Amino acid sequence: MEALVAIAVGALTGCGIYLMLRGRTFPVILGLSLLSYAVNLFLVSSGRLTVGAWSIITYGQERYPDPLPQALVLTAIVIGFAMTAFVLVLALRANFDLGTDHVDGVKGSDR
Amino acid sequence: MNHLMIAPVLLPCLTAVLLLFLAKQDKGIQRAVSVLSTFAMVAISLALVAQAGQGGYGVYALGDWPIPFGIILVLDRLSAGMVLLTSVVAVGSLLYAIQGWDLKGTNYHALFQFQIMGLNGAFLTGDIFNLFVFFEVLLIASYGLLLHGGGADRVRAGLQYVVVNLTGSAFFLIALGIIYGTLGTLNMADMAAKASTINPELVPVLQAGAFLLLVVFSIKAAVLPLYFWLPGAYRAASAPVAALFAIMTKVGVYSILRVFTLVFGPEGGAVANIALPILIPAGLLTLGMAALGALAARDLRTLLAYLVIVSVGTLLVALGISGQEALAAGLYYMAHSTVVVAGLFLLAELIKDQRGAREDTLLPAPAVRQPAILGSLFFLGAMGVAGLPPLSGFVGKALVLRSAVDSPHMGWIFGVILGGSLLSLVALSRAGSVLFWKTEGSGDARNPAATATGGALLPVILFVGFTAILVLAAGPIYAYLDAMAGQLADPTGYISGVLGGGN
Numbered sequence: 105m106e107a108l109v110a111i112a113v114g115a116l117t118g119c120g121i122y123l124m125l126r127g128r129t130f131p132v133i134l135g136l137s138l139l140s141y142a143v144n145l146f147l148v149s150s151g152r153l154t155v156g157a158w159s160i161i162t163y164g165q166e167r168y169p170d171p172l173p174q175a176l177v178l179t180a181i182v183i184g185f186a187m188t189a190f191v192l193v194l195a196l197r198a199n200f201d202l203g204t205d206h207v208d209g210v211k212g213s214d215r
Numbered sequence: 216m217n218h219l220m221i222a223p224v225l226l227p228c229l230t231a232v233l234l235l236f237l238a239k240q241d242k243g244i245q246r247a248v249s250v251l252s253t254f255a256m257v258a259i260s261l262a263l264v265a266q267a268g269q270g271g272y273g274v275y276a277l278g279d280w281p282i283p284f285g286i287i288l289v290l291d292r293l294s295a296g297m298v299l300l301t302s303v304v305a306v307g308s309l310l311y312a313i314q315g316w317d318l319k320g321t322n323y324h325a326l327f328q329f330q331i332m333g334l335n336g337a338f339l340t341g342d343i344f345n346l347f348v349f350f351e352v353l354l355i356a357s358y359g360l361l362l363h364g365g366g367a368d369r370v371r372a373g374l375q376y377v378v379v380n381l382t383g384s385a386f387f388l389i390a391l392g393i394i395y396g397t398l399g400t401l402n403m404a405d406m407a408a409k410a411s412t413i414n415p416e417l418v419p420v421l422q423a424g425a426f427l428l429l430v431v432f433s434i435k436a437a438v439l440p441l442y443f444w445l446p447g448a449y450r451a452a453s454a455p456v457a458a459l460f461a462i463m464t465k466v467g468v469y470s471i472l473r474v475f476t477l478v479f480g481p482e483g484g485a486v487a488n489i490a491l492p493i494l495i496p497a498g499l500l501t502l503g504m505a506a507l508g509a510l511a512a513r514d515l516r517t518l519l520a521y522l523v524i525v526s527v528g529t530l531l532v533a534l535g536i537s538g539q540e541a542l543a544a545g546l547y548y549m550a551h552s553t554v555v556v557a558g559l560f561l562l563a564e565l566i567k568d569q570r571g572a573r574e575d576t577l578l579p580a581p582a583v584r585q586p587a588i589l590g591s592l593f594f595l596g597a598m599g600v601a602g603l604p605p606l607s608g609f610v611g612k613a614l615v616l617r618s619a620v621d622s623p624h625m626g627w628i629f630g631v632i633l634g635g636s637l638l639s640l641v642a643l644s645r646a647g648s649v650l651f652w653k654t655e656g657s658g659d660a661r662n663p664a665a666t667a668t669g670g671a672l673l674p675v676i677l678f679v680g681f682t683a684i685l686v687l688a689a690g691p692i693y694a695y696l697d698a699m700a701g702q703l704a705d706p707t708g709y710i711s712g713v714l715g716g717g718n
Contacts, residue, residue: 124382129374136381143388150396173395176344180388183351187384190358191377198374201367207378209371 109149116142129195129205136191140184147177219266220275220290222259223298223335226252231328238322246313249324253302253309256331260299267295268695272709274341274717282714283405289341289713292699293546297338297469300550303681304462304557305331307674311561312455314671319453320363330356330459337466341713343394344401346470347387350435354380357463360456361448372451379444383434386427393424404713407477407706411484418485425479425489429471436467437524438531439501446508449520454564457516458557458674464523465553468530472542472703475534480706494535495624499631502528506638515563515575518646519556522600525635526552532632533615536622542700544614547693551607551685555599558678562592565675566650568665577646582654584666590651592675597643599682602636607685612636614693 116138123135151170159171195205204211230252237245266273273290276282309327317323333353340346358380362373395401397417398409413421430441437445445464449457475490483489505524512518526548533545563575566589573580583589595606602608612632619628685692702708 124378132378136378136385139382139385143385143392146389147392150392152396172401173392176391176395179344179348183348183384187351187355187381190355191374191381194358194362194370194374194377198370201365201370207375209367209374 105153105155106149109145109153113142113146113149116145127207129198129207132207133188133191133195137188140180140188144177144180144184147173147180149173217266217273217275219259219262220273220288220339221277223256223263223339224288224332226256226259227328227332227335231325231332234325234328235322238325242318245324246317249328250309250313252328253306253331256335257299257302257306260295260302263290263295264292264299264695266290267292268698270698272712272717274713282716283400283402286345287341287402287713288339289404289709289717290339291702291709292695293469293473293703294339296546296550296696296699297465298335300465300553301331301334301338301462304459304553307554307557307561307678308455308458310674310677311458311671314668316364316453316455320365323360323363326356326359326363327459330360332356334462334466338469341403342401343403343406343474344391347384347391350387350466351384353463353466354384357460360459361452363456364453369451369453372447376444376448379434383431386434387431390424390427390431393420393427397421397424402713403474403477404710407480407482407710408714410478410486411482413485415485421486422489425475425486428474429490429493432467432470432474433497434467435464436471436527436531437464437501438467438497438527439504442501442505442524442527445524446512446517446520449523449560450514450516454561457519457560458678461523461553461557461560464527465530465549468527468534468549471531472534472545476537476542476703477706477709482706482710488537491535491537494531495622495628498528498531498533498535499627500528501525501531502635503631506635506642509642510638512642512646513576515566515577515646515650516560518577518642519559519563522559522639523552523556525639526556526600528635529612529615529632532628533618536619536628538618539697539700539704541615541618542703543693543697544611544618546696546699547607547614547685547689548611550692551599551611551682554678554681555596555608558675558681559593559596559600561671561678562589562596562675565589565667565671566593569667570650575650577649579649579653579655581656583651586651588672589667590647592672592679593647593651595679595682596675597647599679601640601643603640605686607682607689610686610689 120135120139123131151173154169157167157169159169199205202209267290275288277286333349336349358377397420398406400406434441479486479489502525505521509518509521530545533541567575569583570580599606599608602612619625
């Protein structure tokens with residue numbers, strides 16, 4: 105199970121960083137989103153993976169997963185959602201103001 | 216429980232909410248509310264400095280949850296001092312902004328108050344995930360403030376600034392995940408208590424988390440090779456926003472100081488003093504490259520942005536030397552450099568408005584309309600930043616160099632700091648002589664309305680005058696900073712003070 109989560113986090117991070125290094129703003133934003141998915145998955149797994157138990161105190165349940173990372177991930181998801189919305193609108197505005205969606209903000213920056 | 220400690224976070228937050236409701240009202244009312252709140256913030260921070268000056272650690276448990284499990288605010292001399300520094304810079308920036316900048320976009324004052332809230336929260340918090348949350352609050356307010364006024368240049372610089380900081384936030388979360396997974400707690404005092412006793416198998420993982428945290432704070436603090444976002448962003452920002460941004464890099468330096476003297480400090484066991492070998496080389500390289508950048512700058516605001524990075528490099532060197540004397544010197548230098556650079560950014564715009572089409576590029580242009588007052592303020596500010604006696608820059612640099620005398624790297628530290636000062640001095644002299652003396656052409660190209668009013672000059676005079684106060688009152692100020700550094704050099708005191716509930 106840990107291997108699966110680790111591979112997923114790694115794949116998402118790798119794809120996210122690759123996209124963030126692209127030359128156009130929209131792939132950069134997609135890359136940031138993928139990176140934030142990877143980060144949120146990583147945060148959940150920092151509380152160790154527990155199968156078949158939930159975080160609510162229940163009669164007869166001995167093992168409980170750690171509830172704190174779940175709270176941390178909720179915070180991170182909400183913050184990430186607001187930031188993604190903001191950066192999308194900013195990229196649209198930049199495309200309108202600068203006439204190009206190249207990350208350097210200068211037309212014809214590609215060689 | 217003493218509720219004054221939450222006021223630096225609550226007051227700006229409630230003011231911002233009130234300002235949002237007043238968004239459609241007369242501008243005079245919004246300005247009055249904002250100014251009153253910021254002045255009240257100065258008074259509160261002075262009260263907190265007095266409270267912290269009695270020694271000990273004030274602890275405020277939010278929601279009254281038990282201490283290692285809930286989120287806490289911690290008031291020690293360093294937090295109080297940083298909150299006071301924020302309030303001082305905020306007052307000056309706001310007094311400048313109400314001269315006209317706040318009308319150039321919507322909701323300037325609300326964003327400004329949210330920014331103050333984020334800064335104060337970051338300085339006061341005792342919980343590392345709460346530090347992340349307040350970082351995000353101050354970052355998103357800064358995005359809005361940076362873009363205030365619009366225009367293609369600002370949007371271009373803003374997009375790059377936003378993407379760099381979003382990446383930094385993602386890395387911050389990864390580091391927090393690693394640290395929580397190894398230490399099992401997010402409370403900084405508890406982390407420090409547990410860092411020395413973790414399972415030896417987890418030590419490499421914790422070291423990786425620590426260094427990733429150092430990278431994140433270095434992005435914020437603008438350390439080489441992570442400072443390339445700064446010159447473009449600070450150059451594009453409007454003047455009051457650039458002045459407020461002078462304290463934003465200091466949030467990164469404060470975080471490095473807090474986390475790496477407390478959690479990964481001398482009591483850390485396997486992860487003790489983990490960042491210490493890196494800080495001096497990083498600081499010296501940052502200083503050197505930024506001094507070269509200042510020399511190469513083509514306009515005044517880029518020059519000032521590189522001088523901000525020079526001051527960050529000097530601060531990192533002071534942190535790297537470690538020990539009470541070096542920390543006190545670094546804190547004095549931090550107070551000086553923040554305020555004087557804020558004043559210079561405000562002055563740069565006053566100069567820029569009076570030079571016509573050339574604006575603040577370092578090329579000959581028609582003479583400014585008010586050379587006497589602007590020139591003398593620039594002269595004093597430049598003396599302060601470059602470190603010439605008798606202003607506080609000299610005192611700060613001398614203190615840092617004196618604390619480096621016993622360090623094994625003394626030669627490098629003296630060489631690079633003094634060389635960097637020389638280069639900044641050359642850059643500032645050249646800028647000053649081009650801006651004020653190498654005039655060409657007649658004054659017809661100048662904007663006829665651009666005369667610096669008393670209201671716009673007042674914050675500049677206040678900031679530049681602050682350097683004089685730092686020198687004249689250097690004795691008592693240094694005594695307080697020395698006690699501050701003494702608290703920082705004693706992490707055991709922090710741990711037992713905070714986990715014991717404070718006093």
